[in-house]
Amino acid sequence: MSINRNRGPLYLQVKKAIKDRILHGIYPLGSLIPSEPQLEQEFAVSKMTVRNAVKELAQEGYVEKRSGIGTKVIRNTSFSKLSKGKRFTEVLVEEGHKIQKKLLSLKVIRTEDNSELYGMFGDMCLQVNRLYILDGHPYVHYTHYLRSVFSDEDLGDLDHQSLYELIEEHHIELEKFRDSFTVAEATEELGELLLIPQGKILLKRIRHSYDSSGVLMEYSIGHYNTELQHYLVNYDA
Incomplete structure (x- = not known):
């Protein structure tokens, strides 16, 4: 860092x-x-x-x-306000895995009129592409879209930090998350990033993250090679 x-x-x-x-x-x-x-x-x-x-x-x-x-x-889990459940990466770390993050790109993009992104964020948003590496093997590719209250300078070094912790540091509390899951075939680009054959079936997670006022702050798409590791969530009573 x-x-x-x-x-x-x-x-x-x-x-x-x-x-x-x-x-x-x-x-x-x-x-x-x-x-x-x-x-x-x-x-x-x-x-x-x-x-x-x-x-x-x-x-x-x-x-x-x-x-x-x-x-x-003596402790390897956070006190995040993001969820009552443990973060996906925390569950993996508790099981003895190592997670690394690689920032692939970070840029401001202009959205097209009448596009899905325009309906979410208006005419501009920040796009972040990241790769998660599990025990030395590419595992998950994320594309995040963030409301333009953030700039690329605000987000600092995303090779190392949690995106959600950085959002919290800007005094924005994410109160609601909506996740949906489906499957998708690996494109040529995803195949190259995750070191898998094009067309391989991946778990696809789509997330909408809202602040305390109900404003959408983040929209993200993640592709997981679950053959390498299942998607894990632990919920505490």
Whole structure:
């Protein structure tokens, strides 16, 4: 993850990077995160910056500093307001998988009159294309469309962070989600991205995300290679 002073306090950027690695299984539950000197070198920041980042992670219950041992991961799930159910990626991480994200493209697009996107967002929206990689294998391709209250600069480094957490950081609370599922054949482009044959049957998830006023903030389409891993959801009572 690149650290940029224009994106806010450096310690918060380092904290987000470490937290994301914890949530996606890069630093598994019970493991030690890299030492402070290693983190200083990786992010090219001061000792105080790293210490403040780790201190906040400890206060939020993700890590615990142990004298003479190091800093141990003690929790790998978030306190997200997004859902009473655990996030899909959290379920996979709890089962020992590693999730990586790759930002493919991020751009503002002009929508065509009378198109579906125009009806949702008006004449402009932000398009985000991302690839999720499961244990080193391409697994899910997402295309997100976001209301133009966001800019490409607002969304920062989506190679590492959760899109929904970034939305929350802009003080927009997503209160309602509507998911629908179907199947679709892999196009040539999807086949190349997911390393599967063209025409292979994929799970297709379509999501509409609304804020507390009922305004549509995000519309997304995800294609999952469920032969690699089933779509999993755990619901807590």
